[in-house]
Amino acid sequence: MSLNRPLSPHLSIYKKVLTSVFSIFHRFTGIGMSIGAILLSIWIILIALGPNYFSMFQLISSYFIFKFFLFLWTLAIFYHLFNGIRYLIWSYGKMMDLGVVYKSGYAVLALSILSTSLVWVFV
Amino acid sequence: MKYYANKWILQRITAAILIPLTFWFVYQCVLLSNYGYDETKAFFVSKINSSLYFILFTAMLLHAKLGCETIVEDYVTSKSIKKITKLTISTIVYIFMVLTTISLIYIVIYE
Numbered sequence: 001m002s003l004n005r006p007l008s009p010h011l012s013i014y015k016k017v018l019t020s021v022f023s024i025f026h027r028f029t030g031i032g033m034s035i036g037a038i039l040l041s042i043w044i045i046l047i048a049l050g051p052n053y054f055s056m057f058q059l060i061s062s063y064f065i066f067k068f069f070l071f072l073w074t075l076a077i078f079y080h081l082f083n084g085i086r087y088l089i090w091s092y093g094k095m096m097d098l099g100v101v102y103k104s105g106y107a108v109l110a111l112s113i114l115s116t117s118l119v120w121v122f123v
Numbered sequence: 124m125k126y127y128a129n130k131w132i133l134q135r136i137t138a139a140i141l142i143p144l145t146f147w148f149v150y151q152c153v154l155l156s157n158y159g160y161d162e163t164k165a166f167f168v169s170k171i172n173s174s175l176y177f178i179l180f181t182a183m184l185l186h187a188k189l190g191c192e193t194i195v196e197d198y199v200t201s202k203s204i205k206k207i208t209k210l211t212i213s214t215i216v217y218i219f220m221v222l223t224t225i226s227l228i229y230i231v232i233y234e
Binding site: 027030031033034037038040041042044045047048049051054055058061066070074077078081084085088091115119120122123 | 135138139141142145146149150152153154156157159160163164167176180183184187190191194215219222223225226227229230
């Protein structure tokens with residue numbers, strides 16, 4: 001009986017407001033980085049296996065598309081980090097007034113772009 | 124109910140561990156992506172670097188596992204598919220957690 005009931009959160013009937021878009025992106029970046037974490041594990045395993053295996057990584061990393069995905073990864077990780085800090089603060093019931101929620105949302109975007117730029121400028 | 128409360132708390136503990144380490148990690152990863160084999164290996168031979176990587180990877184994989192499970196619980200309606208998906212996530216995470224740990228120890232010992 002319970003099987004056919006729609007599950008919360010009911011994405012299809014929500015009006016797209018900033019807070020829900022932030023929440024969806026938090027989950028999207030989370031799924032993306034989970035795959036990224038497995039790829040990073042494989043990278044460390046390749047280092048342990050030796051130079052012959054590591055050359056597979058070097059082949060892949062020589063493509064431009066690799067740099068592009070690495071850039072997206074840094075942007076996603078900083079977005080998830082700063083937005084996550086916001087969720088941690090909310091767990092304590094702080095900063096939950098609607099005006100503050102919107103302002104901290106824009107701050108998350110600004111800090112993500114700033115941190116990503118800093119990493120790529122200084123590398 | 125206690126089971127989900129513990130998961131909720133563990134999700135936040137791993138998040139708190141990841142916050143300070145992530146800044147260091149992202150910078151190092153982008154830097155290391157340009158390095159050759161010897162330079163990359165030299166980075167991990169350092170016990171401090173490999174210990175920090177071990178802490179970060181354990182927290183990261185657990186955090187990823189808890190997050191993906193939450194998403195599956197929210198959006199997958201079928202009980203059997205939900206069970207299989209969660210089992211697959213756990214298996215993949217634990218396999219890579221063990222393999223990464225063995226690799227890091229191997230790099231440090233057999234430099």
